[in-house]
Structure formats: C-alpha cells, structure tokens
Amino acid sequence: MNHASHNLATSPSPAIDLAFVDTLLARTGTTPDAAVAILQGLQEHFRYLPPAALDHIVARTQITAASLDGLATFYTQFRHTPAGEHLVRICHGTACHVKGSEQIEDALRRHLKMDASQDTDPTGKFTLERVGCVGCCTLAPVVVADTRAHGRVTGPLAHNILSDALSPQARAPKLDIADLSGNANGHAAIYVGMGSCCVAGGSANVTRALLQASQNLGIDIPLKPIGCTGMCHQTPLVEIHTPGQTERILYTHVDESEAAAIIDRHFASPRSRGLTHRLGRLWRRMEDRLLGATLPLPQLEQPETQDVCAYLGPQVHLATEHAGQMHPLDLDEYIRRGGFTALQNALAPADIIREIQSSGLRGRGGAGFPTGKKWQFAAAAKGDRKFVICNGDEGDPGAFMDRMLLESYPFRVLEGLLIAARAIAATDAIFYIRAEYPLAVERVTRAIALCRDRGLLGSVQVQIRQGAGAFVCGEETALIASIEGRRGTPRLRPPYPVESGLWDCPTCINNVETLTLVPWIIRNGASAFATIGAASSKGTKVFALTGKIRRGGLIEVPMGITIHQIVHEIGGGVTPGRTFKAVQIGGPSGGCVPASLAQTPVDYESLAAVGAIMGSGGLVVLDDRDCMVDIARYFLSFTQAESCGKCTFCRVGTKRMLEILTRLTEGKGRPNDLDTLEQLAHDVHSGSLCGLGQTAPNPVLSTLKYFREEYEAHLRGHCPAGKCRALIHYRITDTCNGCTRCAVACPVGAIPFTPYQLHTIDQSKCTKCDVCVQSCPLNCVVVESGPVVAIHEEATA
Amino acid sequence: MPRALIDNRPVEVPHGATILDAARLLHIDIPTLCHLKDFAPFTSCMVCLVKIDGKERLAPACATKVVDGMTIESETPEVRRARRVALELLLSEHAGDCSAPCQHVCPAHMNINEMLRLIAAKEFHRAAEVVKRDIPFPATLGRICPELCEKGCRRADLDGAVSICRLKRFVGDTDLATHHPYLPAKADPTGKRIAIIGAGPTGLSAAWFLALAGHAVDIYDARSHVGGALRSDISPALLPVEILDAETALLPRLGVNFILNKKLSSTTEAHSAEITLPDLQSHYDAILMALGPIDPATLRTFGLETLGKGIKIERDTFRTNLPRVYAAGAIVTPYRYAVRAVADGHAAAKSIDASLRCAEREPAQFSMRLGALPKVELVVLAEQASSEPRTPTVPDRDLTVEQAIKEASRCIQCGCSKGDDCLLRHYSTQYEVNSNHYRGERRPLERINTHPDILYEPGKCISCGRCVAIASRAGELWGLSMTRRGFAVKVLPSLGRSLQAALQKSAPDVIAACPTAALAWRRKI
Numbered sequence A: 001m002n003h004a005s006h007n008l009a010t011s012p013s014p015a016i017d018l019a020f021v022d023t024l025l026a027r028t029g030t031t032p033d034a035a036v037a038i039l040q041g042l043q044e045h046f047r048y049l050p051p052a053a054l055d056h057i058v059a060r061t062q063i064t065a066a067s068l069d070g071l072a073t074f075y076t077q078f079r080h081t082p083a084g085e086h087l088v089r090i091c092h093g094t095a096c097h098v099k100g101s102e103q104i105e106d107a108l109r110r111h112l113k114m115d116a117s118q119d120t121d122p123t124g125k126f127t128l129e130r131v132g133c134v135g136c137c138t139l140a141p142v143v144v145a146d147t148r149a150h151g152r153v154t155g156p157l158a159h160n161i162l163s164d165a166l167s168p169q170a171r172a173p174k175l176d177i178a179d180l181s182g183n184a185n186g187h188a189a190i191y192v193g194m195g196s197c198c199v200a201g202g203s204a205n206v207t208r209a210l211l212q213a214s215q216n217l218g219i220d221i222p223l224k225p226i227g228c229t230g231m232c233h234q235t236p237l238v239e240i241h242t243p244g245q246t247e248r249i250l251y252t253h254v255d256e257s258e259a260a261a262i263i264d265r266h267f268a269s270p271r272s273r274g275l276t277h278r279l280g281r282l283w284r285r286m287e288d289r290l291l292g293a294t295l296p297l298p299q300l301e302q303p304e305t306q307d308v309c310a311y312l313g314p315q316v317h318l319a320t321e322h323a324g325q326m327h328p329l330d331l332d333e334y335i336r337r338g339g340f341t342a343l344q345n346a347l348a349p350a351d352i353i354r355e356i357q358s359s360g361l362r363g364r365g366g367a368g369f370p371t372g373k374k375w376q377f378a379a380a381a382k383g384d385r386k387f388v389i390c391n392g393d394e395g396d397p398g399a400f401m402d403r404m405l406l407e408s409y410p411f412r413v414l415e416g417l418l419i420a421a422r423a424i425a426a427t428d429a430i431f432y433i434r435a436e437y438p439l440a441v442e443r444v445t446r447a448i449a450l451c452r453d454r455g456l457l458g459s460v461q462v463q464i465r466q467g468a469g470a471f472v473c474g475e476e477t478a479l480i481a482s483i484e485g486r487r488g489t490p491r492l493r494p495p496y497p498v499e500s501g502l503w504d505c506p507t508c509i510n511n512v513e514t515l516t517l518v519p520w521i522i523r524n525g526a527s528a529f530a531t532i533g534a535a536s537s538k539g540t541k542v543f544a545l546t547g548k549i550r551r552g553g554l555i556e557v558p559m560g561i562t563i564h565q566i567v568h569e570i571g572g573g574v575t576p577g578r579t580f581k582a583v584q585i586g587g588p589s590g591g592c593v594p595a596s597l598a599q600t601p602v603d604y605e606s607l608a609a610v611g612a613i614m615g616s617g618g619l620v621v622l623d624d625r626d627c628m629v630d631i632a633r634y635f636l637s638f639t640q641a642e643s644c645g646k647c648t649f650c651r652v653g654t655k656r657m658l659e660i661l662t663r664l665t666e667g668k669g670r671p672n673d674l675d676t677l678e679q680l681a682h683d684v685h686s687g688s689l690c691g692l693g694q695t696a697p698n699p700v701l702s703t704l705k706y707f708r709e710e711y712e713a714h715l716r717g718h719c720p721a722g723k724c725r726a727l728i729h730y731r732i733t734d735t736c737n738g739c740t741r742c743a744v745a746c747p748v749g750a751i752p753f754t755p756y757q758l759h760t761i762d763q764s765k766c767t768k769c770d771v772c773v774q775s776c777p778l779n780c781v782v783v784e785s786g787p788v789v790a791i792h793e794e795a796t797a
Numbered sequence B: 001m002p003r004a005l006i007d008n009r010p011v012e013v014p015h016g017a018t019i020l021d022a023a024r025l026l027h028i029d030i031p032t033l034c035h036l037k038d039f040a041p042f043t044s045c046m047v048c049l050v051k052i053d054g055k056e057r058l059a060p061a062c063a064t065k066v067v068d069g070m071t072i073e074s075e076t077p078e079v080r081r082a083r084r085v086a087l088e089l090l091l092s093e094h095a096g097d098c099s100a101p102c103q104h105v106c107p108a109h110m111n112i113n114e115m116l117r118l119i120a121a122k123e124f125h126r127a128a129e130v131v132k133r134d135i136p137f138p139a140t141l142g143r144i145c146p147e148l149c150e151k152g153c154r155r156a157d158l159d160g161a162v163s164i165c166r167l168k169r170f171v172g173d174t175d176l177a178t179h180h181p182y183l184p185a186k187a188d189p190t191g192k193r194i195a196i197i198g199a200g201p202t203g204l205s206a207a208w209f210l211a212l213a214g215h216a217v218d219i220y221d222a223r224s225h226v227g228g229a230l231r232s233d234i235s236p237a238l239l240p241v242e243i244l245d246a247e248t249a250l251l252p253r254l255g256v257n258f259i260l261n262k263k264l265s266s267t268t269e270a271h272s273a274e275i276t277l278p279d280l281q282s283h284y285d286a287i288l289m290a291l292g293p294i295d296p297a298t299l300r301t302f303g304l305e306t307l308g309k310g311i312k313i314e315r316d317t318f319r320t321n322l323p324r325v326y327a328a329g330a331i332v333t334p335y336r337y338a339v340r341a342v343a344d345g346h347a348a349a350k351s352i353d354a355s356l357r358c359a360e361r362e363p364a365q366f367s368m369r370l371g372a373l374p375k376v377e378l379v380v381l382a383e384q385a386s387s388e389p390r391t392p393t394v395p396d397r398d399l400t401v402e403q404a405i406k407e408a409s410r411c412i413q414c415g416c417s418k419g420d421d422c423l424l425r426h427y428s429t430q431y432e433v434n435s436n437h438y439r440g441e442r443r444p445l446e447r448i449n450t451h452p453d454i455l456y457e458p459g460k461c462i463s464c465g466r467c468v469a470i471a472s473r474a475g476e477l478w479g480l481s482m483t484r485r486g487f488a489v490k491v492l493p494s495l496g497r498s499l500q501a502a503l504q505k506s507a508p509d510v511i512a513a514c515p516t517a518a519l520a521w522r523r524k525i
C-alpha cells in the first residue's frame, strides 16, 4: 500500500472514465455493504483509486464520504497512486521471511534501480509491493508477478521474474480446469496437481505441454486436474495411471520441457518410441526425480518409496479425504465419493448439533471453541434472519491450510456450511475469503453455482464476500464489520456474534477447516471422529509445514501427535548439516517451541502450556541459522502492520515493542530493554481490545522464555545465529581455492576478482545479500557474528 | 436488576448498565477519553480499564455490561498501573507541549507564550495579568533577569529567540505607567497570620502570593527599606530605585505590613528592636525565613538544623526542623538570579498556604514536553508567526509599542491551546504519569490552520473517534474520517475536503468533545 499521500485528493488525477464507475455500480449495487466490492472494482479497473471516482461514488450511492475514505485507506489492497504496468508482489510471510525474502526484494530493487522509498521503478513498468503470505509457503520465497506466482526464487535469478512478466507467454489464456475432467467415470491416465502451490510451481504450463504432446502423437489421453496432494514441496506433480496396471507412477518437480518425454514413455506405440532415445539425456535427468513411487490404487496404502511413505504414513485424511484423487470441481465425482449424503440424510437440526457436540469437534480457527456448543447458542438465538459464515480469511503468514481446502475441496466446505445452516436454521450463508486467494474464490464461486443448479442449496442464500487485505478481518467482529462495509475494526465481545452479529442478527462463524470436517463426522458418526486424537482435542488437524524442513507441505495429522514426529518423521527433519532449533506454531498469535520440547503433543492444552497455541495451523520449522530475536521482531512487525489501530495498547504498545526488538537486532539495545519489553508484553496482552493485540506478545514472550540468552547476546552486539544484518559480516575462509564464483556472483562487486588466489570481501561494499554463500562450491564463505573490526583485533591480539 | 461490588462497595444497576455507569453511581472516578454519552462505545483509549474478578485480562469499563454478581476492582494498584501505562503509551505518540519550553526554562514558570500572544494582540493589560500570576515585579525583573527563558526558546534554533525578557519589562513598565497597576483579586480572609523575615525578592514574592491567598502577612526586615539585595547589590543605573519602589508599593495595597528595622535575635531577652523565633512562633501561624545568606553557625544558634551553607529544609514543603517555621531563598541555597528567589518565594507560599488550609497537596501538574524538534517541524510551527528577525536589542532603550508588538508576533506559540482543560493532561496529572517511559516514534507535528475558527493538530489526536462519530451523526456531507490503520491512523476531513467543508454543522460539538487540543478553537483574544 502506498501511504505517501494520505490526503486522497492531492493525488494526481488524470481524466477518469466515470462511465465505467456507473457500470460498476449497476453490478455491485449502491448500498453501504457494497462499498468494499465497489472499491475492488475500481482498483481492478484503474489499478488505483482515482479521487474523482471516489467523489462520484459518494454522489451516486448511500455510502458516506467518511466511511468510504475510512475503507479506502484501511485495506492494503487499495492503492492511492497509479501503479506501474506490472505489479510485482514480494511475499514477506513467515516462510518466505526465513527463506530470505528481504534479500529477494533487495535484488529486485537493485535490478530496477529503486531505492527503499520508491514503489515504482523509474520507467514506470514495475510496481513492487510487499505482501503477507500468498499461500504457497512450501515454495518460499515466493514472488507474484501480475497473476503469476513464482516459487523458490533466488536473489541472483530474481530478475528473470521481471522478464517473464514482460514476455508474451505471460498473457497466455488461463487454463480452465473445468474443461479437463478425465473420462466419464472420473478416472484418467494423467493426473496433474492444480493447487496454488502446483500452479506456482508451473503445473498449468506442464498441463498445456502434456496436452500438446499428446496432440502431437495424435492420441487423446484423458487428463485430470486434481487438488492438493499435500506434497507441495514436490510440485509440479504428475501421476500416470497406465491402463491395465494397478499402480500409479508419480513424477515430481516436472518441467514443461519434460512433458513430451513422459507422454512418449507411457503412451506412445512401440513404433513411435524412437523419440525416447532422442530424448535420452533429458530422460535420465528426469529419472532422478521419478520417485520410483509406484503407488497402488486406489488408496496410497503401501507406498514403497521411503520419503513418500514417511511423509504420508502418520497422516489421517478427514478434511482432506481423497487427497490427490479428486477433481476440485467435479460435482459428480464428489457425490460419487459420498458427498452430500451427510446433508441429505435428513438429520434433524437438534440431532446434527448433538452429533457435533459428542464428536468433540473444536474450532480450528485458533481459539478451539467447541463447535457444537457454538451451534447450540446460535440455534437458540432468536431472529428472522440468521447467518452462517465460513471464515476463509486465513491471514496468518506462513499458513495455507484453508486456501488449500477451499481450492481442492470446495464442495466439502460448502456442504459443511450448509449443514451448519440447517443446524441453526440459518437463512443465509456467506463465504468470506481473502482477496489474496483468487483461485479459492474462483473455485468456490463455481462450486456454489454448480450446487445451485442441482438444487443442493435448498432455501439458503449463499454468497461470497472477499477481504481486501487486512489480517484483522479474520477476527469475527472485524469480519462482520467488513461485510457490512465498515472498516475492519473489532469491537468488544460480548455480545458474541451468535447473539448479535451481522446486521445485528444471530451469526455463527466457523473456520474453513472446522466446516470441512463436519460432513465426515455426520457421515461416519461422532464416535468414529472421537476415537481419533487426544483426550480433549479430538480428530485431526491440518498443518502447513514450512520453513527449514526437507519435506514441507500440507499435512493432516491426528491430534496428539508430537512435534518431533511431525518434524522428523513427516517432514524428514531440517536440511542436512543444520540443526533443528524450534518450531513456530500458531503464527503471529503463537509461540516458538524449542527443540528440547519436541515431545510436546499437538493438542490445545499441551501447546498452550508451553506458551504456543494450536492457532490455525501454521507450523514453521526453524534451524540454527534462524535468530529468535529476529523471529520475534518479524512477528511483531507483522502484527504492528496489521493492527487496526483502534485501541491504545495494540496501536502504540506493539509499536514500542517492535522498536525495542528492532533496536536489539541492530545491536542498539539498552540495558533495561528486556525488562521493559517483557512488562509491556504483559500489558499489551492484558489491555488490548481484540485477539490480535491480546496475542501479539506471544512470539516475544515464548522466545524470551526459551531463548533469553539470545536476547542477551544481542544486547552485547552479537547475533549467535548470524541472521541480524547489522550484527554480522561475511568472510571468506582460507580454504578458498580462487574459483572466482563468488566474485562473479556478488551483485555489488564487493569481492575483487582474483583467480587462483584467496578471495576477500570488501566490507564497506558488502550489502550482506548472502549470494556469495550460495555461490561458493566449497562452502568457504562464512557468516560471523559481531563487527569485523573486533574480529581482526582479536586475530592480531 | 444486576448487583455488583466495585472496590467492595455494593451497587445495583438497571439492566444493560455498564461498569462505568455503576461506578458513577458510587462516585468512583474511572477515567475515560473515548466514551461518549448516548453513543455506542468506541473502546479505543483503554484508560477505563478495570479488573473483573475471575477474568485474566482487564476490561474496559465503558463497554462492559454489569452482570449480576460481578466483583470489580477499580482503584487497586494493578488497575491504576494499567491505566497509567495506557496514558503513557498515548503520550509516547503525542506531538504537543502542554506549555512552551520557554516556560519550563523560566525559573518562575511564567506563561510566556500567553504573555506574548496578548502583547501581539495589543492587550497589554491582560498581558500584565498573565505575567503577575507568576512574577509580581516584572518591571524590576525585566531589567535584571539573565534571560534564561530565551535559551529555551524554540525560535532560537531558527533565527534568534524572541526577546522575552525585554517584553516582560515592557509589560511591567506599561503597567506601571497606567497609574492603576494591575492587582489580582484577593481571596477571602482566612484569619491566619504569617510572618516573613526578610524583605528581599524571596520574601516580597512570598508575601504577594500569601496575601492574595487571603492571609494576613507581616514582613520584618532589619534594614530601613524594602527590596533587600535588589536595592543594595544592584546598580541604580540598571534598576532605577523608582521602579523598585513603585512595584513594592503594591504590597501594602494587598494588606501586607512592612515592619522594618527589626533584627532577628537568638537570645531570648531581645530588646525592642529585635525579634525572636519563639516569640514569632507564639504569635503567627507560620513563619517564613527569607533572609539573605547567613553563616550556618549563626543559624544553629536559632535552633535551626543546617545543611551545607544554609538551613536544612524539606524540599517539597519548605519546612525547617522547627514547628511552623519555613525557609526559602538564599538562606537555604545561595542563588545567582533574582528570578529564582521570586520563584522560590512563590513555591514556599504555595506550600504554606496548602498546609494552613490543611489541603492535601495536589500532584504536580503534568506537562508534556517534546524536547528538541527537528528543523522541518520547527519550520511547520513557525509558518504562522511573523518571519521578521529578532529586534536588535539596545541596552537601556525601552521597546516602542510597535517594536514590542512586532517582536511578540515572532513567537511561534509552542504551548498548547487547551493547556488547562485538556482531559488527557488532567488524567496524566491524576495518574502521575511519566511521559518518557516509552520513548519512540511519535506522530508528526502538524498544524492544520485552514479553518477560520478551528485549529487542527493531528499530532495531538489520540484517535478516540469522538469527532468522527459526532460529525457522522450530525449528517455532515463530508465529515471526518478515521483513515489508515495501525500506528498510522489519522483523523482527516473525508476525501481530501477542507475542515470547513467537513464540519459545516457540528464544529462546536466536535470541539467540545475532543478530549485533547487536537481539534480546538483557534485562540482568539
């Protein structure tokens, strides 16, 4: 967002097409609750909010100037100055942060010759924006150029994203997965993962290439797009099911250039096989990535490959039932696999509530409130109009469970929402989905339309509302404000939304995952659900496993599993050579659990006891190169940026906490900073109005509790993990053989080119971008804590 | 009807009543900055926090409904601490000075800012009223004052301090020249009698303020004239005798008795030209020792304890070890400047007055201080002031009326337009906050001066939301808008309109409701 001009009218205002605004209003309506949608329409069309258009809206609608201005400046989606031709959004979510998103931004800025204060490059071609998680955390660091997400970006190659955005290919029409549906009974020969991670990994292009290759061979091979398999770290994924065989063959990290070889290998007639030989070299390269995974159909029961086995082994798929097998938008397939039987088995509302209550299901949106109890309150509340809302705002940076569920199982979420509607006798059902999840919005929109056509919605009015870039709108009272067309600021509870919510009507708000579990529970019975999990935390939990982990992705595990099992068995531990330090659970409201407490079981109470929370399911693994003070600072900078700014403790208190943490990471800490920080953390927790401020101190308190010595080291000017840029320097050890790669790679010329000699770093030029470390084949570049001078003095002393 | 206990006092309230309503029934003062009667609670300021038994976190009293059986704490140390933290956090982002820096630097804490504003507006008589609230003898001090205040003047960093001292002298001289020099109104007689020993600047100043407070004051001095060191140690070329006489002559008009040629003696059998402390102690309700420096050995013969070179006193009450005997001025610590003596006399007078009235000492008034400002902000402040350079000072030459007005117009008005009726300041005083507790980035200092009657200073806004709600209820076409979020939130006229366009109907209500000086009437004379 651009805050440079806070006075909207002072922005430059070129001639504006007001006719467009009128067309837009005809579509959105002119009532106050349409305000966000109207602004989104303006933003999409003009790519900023022209003042003249805003004035026009005040004149033509029931929206007041005061509330329009308040909204337009509240949500980060809206710009107030024109943007460059291409919008490049750099993800600074947790997963991307720990994987070096700051260095990526530096590299892009350097390439575009932009300093830190500019948001658009001098040629007006590119506008850079910092965004929270875009939901492809396993591919971190992620950059989204226009609509295209790029994963695993590296500093030296970051500029390729820009040339890609300029290429004609970037304008290729979007692949419509509804056009691809396998054959009539839902089986196919080729399955391609089409979740956001997969698409960011390039699966749309792979699909096009596969289709092209089969066309070239003149054969029609049924290809079926599937939802997330959970193995997002392996994307793009292609599975082959050759007729007559009972096993699937799984290819990972497929590149579009390899499509022809895959088609050729599995589907070409023996006579045309020659191609394989011609592609021999390419083929061998691919074999490395063939998991050898021969996965038996129909269930992934006895996978032979160790990795896949370990990854999938401890998982239990309830919310993600049929993971990796279903077409996200094939309603027939969903019904064939048992979908909508739960809705249609005609349980009476009271029975539904009783069933959910005895299943022990607790809300997956963070607080863990018993879902059955919430429904009971909502059912008991009186009102002609009642709402159920699916909370798909998922703003936690480093988490993408809900995104994946909405994208891969839109019918299941909808079914859960409809069951909730029946249970509480709701007249209206609303999906609230954050705008950063366009694919989820698109699929849910289509799923609703398909179900409406089949008459599955009954008398319930179902609609979608989009967030506009505000984490706090996930908080239920802020979410309601946002739907009503007001600034997303929370209010004091009670009254709770079940008594007085949207438009003051009883409103039952549930998280996406909570609702996704509901059909399973109704279909299989409460007791089946209650047998899974821990004493007071029943069933499963979906986690987004990201960070410094070998196998990241989406996992669904039974409650009660230990952190150790998740990190080591499922995730395969941290990168070889590094040591596992901690997991961050629960995002900005959560805490860091140190490796020494890895035996902690994952259930609501145990996590709270160690200072973390279940949260919505972000699980970021940290290793010895992650600095805990930096992590705390990172989360505080997130909550501070996302604070609605209403109440004193959060608006100012988190700011002061952030200032202290920033000071510490810059080696400018003051002696009583730690005490002030800790005291302030308790005060902010105790005095803030809503959950955001109340839980914002958790990352600080938990790191202070377990890693206090790291804070103290920063007070002395040292960053033991070697992460805080102001406290470290880079040095080339004398094992350097003079290969010159670092000198070539260094983007600022800080390493003189001296072939066959020991290379050295000119500290005055070094920007600490880490590129040399990545480029050295012999690992000679080391990061050292403390100022350079001190090191030299030590050496000479 | 729900019943509850607040600080162990039972209360019964109607259904739907808040904890704040309940506390008000019991006359328990819970601070509020954002709450507005008849409006939905905005719960932004969080200074109304209370502790509800059984709840882990604190709750805002203005929005929390009383539930039957609730036990609430309002005046416990934990709750008071939390409210103080809320206030300290608000002040840590606050861009304002309650009073101008010159006033802080001035030992007498004279409201220079207001004096200058009145001079610039040709209201010389009212300027004298302001000056004499703290400095009874401006014509005198205006000639000998070391211009300490000018070292604190903000304009010093731009193009030279305002000539405060000469303007004070101008006010004093103009006042004397009227033949009815300004005398403040006296309070009703208290029936208390006070003896002041020493008719120097400390004693005279204390006499002035004690007399104004309604006490009967006798000043004793060993010499045959009043003025002490002002008369004996300062050359008449610098301070003409007529000026000193004219200003000290005002004291008898306030009922002060000068009893001259009376020396303080330590022997019990003093002759008629002498007085003794025990004698005074038996006739007066309080005695103030305001003599010049006396060596400690002599002081001890009076039975007074000493410290260093003077009498030992309790710093904030001016009490000596002897009952009802107070001491101030050079006899406590030798001073260099007469203005300090005047300030000391004033402070001692306040303390004596408070103890005679048996009044509880009020906590010192809170004052927000910004400290040094970056140049850009100074320039913003200076925008509305005269851009003339400092009037060159010619010693011994009085300022002409035109010069005085011109020079006074250079003041950039650093003090706050609300000063004494600001709610934020009121509670900050009450909770004895330390505004430097959480130092960090604050709001930028801005003055939006486009409205003929209203001054808007966003730096002083605490985002309480009152004005936005009032303007909206009044049906303003543009109104005010709470813009942006987080630390950057800012109240602005909607969609870039002017303040005038924004507040066509509700300006008086909005200004009355603003708990700080963010939205205030422009100071008019």
Ligand SMILES: Cc1cc2nc3c(=O)[nH]c(=O)nc-3n(C[C@H](O)[C@H](O)[C@H](O)COP(=O)(O)O)c2cc1C
Pocket (backbone or CB within 6 Å): A362, A363, A364, A365, A366, A367, A368, A369, A371, A391, A392, A393, A394, A395, A396, A471, A472, A473, A474, A475, A476, A477, A509, A510, A511, A512, A514, A515, A616, A690, A691, A692
């Ligand atoms: C700052 C903040 C952000 C939140 N974000 C989300 C979110 O993105 N998704 C969500 O389901 N719940 C979120 N919540 C929790 C919701 O307020 C609410 O408790 C939840 O949607 C209830 O659903 P459940 O009972 O199914 O968990 C958030 C809460 C806070 C305080």
Ligand code: SF4
Pocket (backbone or CB within 6 Å): A472, A489, A490, A642, A643, A644, A645, A646, A647, A648, A650, A651, A688, A689, A690, A691, A692, A693, A694
């Ligand atoms: S705690 Fe933060 S996000 Fe919540 S209401 Fe207060 S300022 Fe807004």
Ligand code: SF4
Pocket (backbone or CB within 6 Å): A730, A745, A746, A747, A748, A749, A750, A751, A761, A765, A766, A767, A768, A769, A770, A771, A772, A773
């Ligand atoms: S020397 Fe510094 S600037 Fe150059 S590549 Fe290494 S870290 Fe980056």
Ligand code: SF4
Pocket (backbone or CB within 6 Å): B094, B095, B096, B097, B098, B099, B368, B416, B417, B418, B419, B420, B422, B423, B424, B425, B460, B516, B517, B518
């Ligand atoms: S608004 Fe109040 S607290 Fe702020 S400077 Fe003015 S008087 Fe002081």
Ligand code: SF4
Pocket (backbone or CB within 6 Å): B100, B101, B102, B103, B112, B113, B116, B152, B153, B154, B155, B162, B164, B410, B411, B412, B413, B414, B415
């Ligand atoms: S400019 Fe005026 S108010 Fe400010 S310090 Fe100087 S004299 Fe005082």
Ligand code: SF4
Pocket (backbone or CB within 6 Å): B460, B461, B462, B463, B464, B465, B466, B467, B468, B491, B513, B514, B515, B516, B518, B519
């Ligand atoms: S201008 Fe005054 S009334 Fe308005 S929000 Fe700020 S402090 Fe409150």
Ligand code: FES
Pocket (backbone or CB within 6 Å): A091, A092, A093, A094, A095, A096, A097, A132, A133, A134, A135, A136, A137, A138, A140, A141, A142, A397, A398, A399
């Ligand atoms: S995609 Fe960057 S943190 Fe999630």
Ligand code: FES
Pocket (backbone or CB within 6 Å): A193, A194, A195, A196, A197, A198, A199, A227, A228, A229, A230, A231, A232, A233, A235, A404, A553, A554
């Ligand atoms: S989104 Fe593709 S595997 Fe997760």
Ligand code: FES
Pocket (backbone or CB within 6 Å): B031, B032, B033, B034, B035, B042, B043, B044, B045, B046, B047, B048, B060, B061, B062, B063
């Ligand atoms: S008065 Fe209660 S929060 Fe401001």
